[in-house]
Structure formats: structure tokens, C-alpha cells
Amino acid sequence: MKKLGFGFMRLPVRTAGDFADIDIEQVKNMVDIFMEKGFNYFDTAYPYHGEKSEEALREALVKRYPRDSFLIADKMPTVRVTGSKDYPIFFETQLKRCGVEYFDYYLFHNIWKRSYAETEEYGGFDFIAEKIREGRIKHFGFSFHDEPELLDEVLTKHPEVEFVQLQINYLDWKSPSVRSEECYNIARKHGKNIIVMEPNKGGSLIALPEDAQRLFREYSPDSSNASWAMRFCASLEGVMLVLSGMSSIEQMKDNISFMDNFVPLNEEEKKIIEKVRIAVENNAAIGCTKCRYCTEDCPMEIPIPEYFSAFNTYQLTHNMGNAGMYYRRYANGRSLASQCVKCGNCERHCPQHLEIRKLLSETAELFEVKK
Ligand code: SF4
Ligand code: SF4
Incomplete structure (x- = not known):
């Protein structure tokens, strides 16, 4: 299979x-170009495009x-299942x-802690097994938006899962909030x-x-x-894919x-991407290096670097859906950014001399007021 899939979400x-x-005529043109080049994987989901993606x-x-010339991936909208x-x-x-x-x-669309618990409770995996037996599902997996520990738990409990869909990109690879690399390693551990x-x-x-752009431009x-x-x-x-x-x-x-005729990154290109990743992070709104010295002495046990990572994600993407999801995930069972008691212990330990109290207030304002 060629390693590019056409996502019907944008x-x-x-x-x-x-x-x-949806501009269906333009979508038809895109489908034709895609198919003509030998690509054939299409991904849709129930809620995309105001529920019009599947029809498109x-x-x-x-x-x-012909039905046997393409592959369709669709997703059970776990968030809507009651x-x-x-x-x-x-x-x-x-x-x-x-x-x-x-x-x-x-x-299963968007497995995370709550949706996983509900899927187990409602017998979701049994339903899928039935559809596989009927031949109406050929391959089964889930998209995942939570911590690697949960991914390990789900894959251990459900070895019948054939594949997982993960958020991976070179910026999130080392991100303490997304933890892409760790999720990738768990998926690989389970084969x-x-x-x-x-x-x-x-x-x-x-x-x-600009400094990140220059690195790419100079090489290619x-x-x-x-x-x-x-x-x-x-x-x-x-x-x-x-x-x-x-x-x-x-x-x-x-x-x-x-x-088309994909060529993997060579060693030099991997090093350039790592430099770009660092350059992009250095341009992030909060220059937190995730050293975690600040968290050792926090009486409220606030996950400061994770909250700052979510804040930076929002500043980079202006996508509240994604950034807010990561903030809520880390806030689950932990003190919120707004629960900082302003004792200042964290700032005494921060090698980047960040004004953590002020930045936490801004983080709280962003995620706890704006929805
Ligand atoms: S100022 Fe806030 S974040 Fe920093 S140590 Fe005190 S309670 Fe924790
Ligand atoms: S000490 Fe400063 S740089 Fe290190 S994790 Fe905490 S806020 Fe980030």
C-alpha cells in the first residue's frame, strides 16, 4: 500500500x-488525481464537515x-454513543x-480514558467482533488521544486490535502533553x-x-x-500510512x-528536522524546557510543563479543540492552573527564569474561561 491516505476532514x-x-466537483477532481497515481486509501468519520464527509x-x-479499487476507513463516533x-x-x-x-x-473514534471506559461498558468490542464475523469490517483499530499507559492497557486487553491511529509529527514527538514517541513505542511493542x-x-x-525555515531551505x-x-x-x-x-x-x-516513490529520511535529514523542532520550540510562547525542576516543590502538585505545552500548542495552532483537549486531559484529577496559590516555590527552581505564576494565570484564562 502507498503510504499516503486522503483524509476527508478538510x-x-x-x-x-x-x-x-463541500465543493464536491473539486473533491471529484482530487479523487481522480489521487486514484490515477495509484493511491487508494480514504479516511472519513461521522462528524466531519457537519456530518457531510461520508456522503461526499x-x-x-x-x-x-469499482468497490475493489479503493479502501475506506470510517469511525464509530464514541463520543455520541450513549x-x-x-x-x-x-x-x-x-x-x-x-x-x-x-x-x-x-x-473507534478518539479513544481516551472516558470513551474507553464507556466502550467497554457498552460492549463496543463485542459489536465490532460481530461485524468482523459478518464480513462488514475487514480491519479493526482505533484512533487514540491519551497517555501511553492507557494505550498499553487497551492493547493488552484487546490483542484483536490490528492497528492504531496516532497523532504523530516531529513537534509532538517529544511533547510532554502529546507524548507521541511513547505512544508510538507502545504500539510497536504490541506489534x-x-x-x-x-x-x-x-x-x-x-x-x-524564519530560523527554522532557513534550516530546511539551505538543505533543499x-x-x-x-x-x-x-x-x-x-x-x-x-x-x-x-x-x-x-x-x-x-x-x-x-x-x-x-x-509517490517514497524515499525515507536519511540521517542528515533527520538531524535537520531535530534542529527545526528545537528552533520551533524555542519560538514557542513559553520557553519551558520541560526540565520539571518547578514541580518538585509545588504544594498544589500542578503539572506546570504539561500546562505550558498545551498553552504553546494553542499559540502555534490556534486550535482550541486540540489544545483544550490536552489541557483537560492533564487537569483530570490534578490541580488546575487557576489553583496555583502563588507561593513562588516553582520560580525559585526554574532555570529559564520563567514567571510561572503569571504564565499559569494566562494559561488558566485561556483554558478555563475560553472554551
Ligand atoms: S506558585 Fe503556584 S505553581 Fe508555583 S509552586 Fe506555588 S502553587 Fe505551585
Ligand atoms: S522549571 Fe521552568 S523550564 Fe523547567 S519545567 Fe518548570 S517551568 Fe519549565
Whole structure:
């Protein structure tokens, strides 16, 4: 299988801001270019594009190509499931929307602590097993947004899972809030194939700070920033494919230019990416190096570097959905940023001389007021 998947979550739209108004003619053109080059993996989900993504896939792909010429991945919307009775309703609706009899790949969408507990409680894994027996699901996995410890737990309990979809990109690889590398290592430990989502961190690795940009440009003036980000992911062992939510023909052509006849990163390129990662981090809003000296003496046991990482994620991406999710995940069972008692212990230990109390207030204002 070629290592590029077409994500149907950022399709071109006819009316700016109206995500349900998909420009289906342009999507058809993109599908044609993609298929013509021998790529055939398409990823959709129940809620994408105001619930119109699956139908767009039916119109642009399913109605126009033989069923055995492409692969479709769809996802059970775990967040909307309120009991076991919902599974068949969502599943049948999705098959109908896509216009297919079976899914090649089917995932639980967004497994994290709560959705995993609910999925177990409602018998979600049994439902999937039944659909596999019926031949209506060919391959089963889940997309994951939580800590590696939970990933280990789920994969240990469910060896029938064939693949996992992880958020991996060179910036999150070492991130203390996303912990990409650790999740990747857990998936590999269990021998699972990996599908990568958010390879360019929702677009934030496309426009880079000048010092980071220079590093890429000096080595390869003609390579796009997207190509570095995608190749970083696709070069990792066990990565089955990298999803890209392409919004235009230009993006698609660029992706195809380096994913057709894919060449993994060489050692020099890996070193350049590491330098770029550091440069991007140094340009982050809060220059926290995650040394954790500050946390040793905090009477409230506030996870300061994790909160700052979530803050920086928001500053880089302006995506409250993602950054807020990481903040809430770390806040779960721990003191909030707003619960800092301003004792100042942390600042005495911070080698970066950060004004931690002030920055925590800003973090609280961002995540605890703005939703
Ligand atoms: S100032 Fe706030 S974050 Fe720092 S040690 Fe005291 S309670 Fe913890
Ligand atoms: S001591 Fe400073 S640099 Fe180190 S983790 Fe804490 S806030 Fe970040």
C-alpha cells in the first residue's frame, strides 16, 4: 500500500466558513488525481464537515469507482454513543451514507480514558467482533488521544486490535502533553501497524519561524515544509500510512510528489528536522524546557510543563479543540492552573527564569474561561 491516505476532514468548501458546503466537483477532481497515481486509501468519520464527509465520499468516490479499487476507513463516533443500542444505528447509518456494504478499515473514534471506559461498558468490542464475523469490517483499530499507559492497557486487553491511529509529527514527538514517541513505542511493542494523523500538526508546521525555515531551505530549497513533516512520519518503522486532510489540488499534488516513490529520511535529514523542532520550540510562547525542576516543590502538585505545552500548542495552532483537549486531559484529577496559590516555590527552581505564576494565570484564562 502507498503510504499516503486522503483524509476527508478538510475538504474544499464553496462557502468560506460553511464546512458542510463541500465543493464536491473539486473533491471529484482530487479523487481522480489521487486514484490515477495509484493511491487508494480514504479516511472519513461521522462528524466531519457537519456530518457531510461520508456522503461526499460516496459521491466523489464510491459512485464513480469499482468497490475493489479503493479502501475506506470510517469511525464509530464514541463520543455520541450513549449505550449498546447506538452501535448498530451509527454503523448502518455510516454504511448508507458512504454507499457501501462493508468498511475496509473501521475504528473507534478518539479513544481516551472516558470513551474507553464507556466502550467497554457498552460492549463496543463485542459489536465490532460481530461485524468482523459478518464480513462488514475487514480491519479493526482505533484512533487514540491519551497517555501511553492507557494505550498499553487497551492493547493488552484487546490483542484483536490490528492497528492504531496516532497523532504523530516531529513537534509532538517529544511533547510532554502529546507524548507521541511513547505512544508510538507502545504500539510497536504490541506489534501494531500505525496510521498517522496530524502529520503537520493541523497546519502549524507549514508556516515556520524564519530560523527554522532557513534550516530546511539551505538543505533543499525546493522541498515544501509539508514534505518534511510527512516524510518524518512515513519514515518511521511500522507506519502503514500517513493521513493528510488535503484541501486543494495544489496540496494534493505536492503530497503526491514525495509520497509517490517514497524515499525515507536519511540521517542528515533527520538531524535537520531535530534542529527545526528545537528552533520551533524555542519560538514557542513559553520557553519551558520541560526540565520539571518547578514541580518538585509545588504544594498544589500542578503539572506546570504539561500546562505550558498545551498553552504553546494553542499559540502555534490556534486550535482550541486540540489544545483544550490536552489541557483537560492533564487537569483530570490534578490541580488546575487557576489553583496555583502563588507561593513562588516553582520560580525559585526554574532555570529559564520563567514567571510561572503569571504564565499559569494566562494559561488558566485561556483554558478555563475560553472554551
Ligand atoms: S506558585 Fe503556584 S505553581 Fe508555583 S509552586 Fe506555588 S502553587 Fe505551585
Ligand atoms: S522549571 Fe521552568 S523550564 Fe523547567 S519545567 Fe518548570 S517551568 Fe519549565
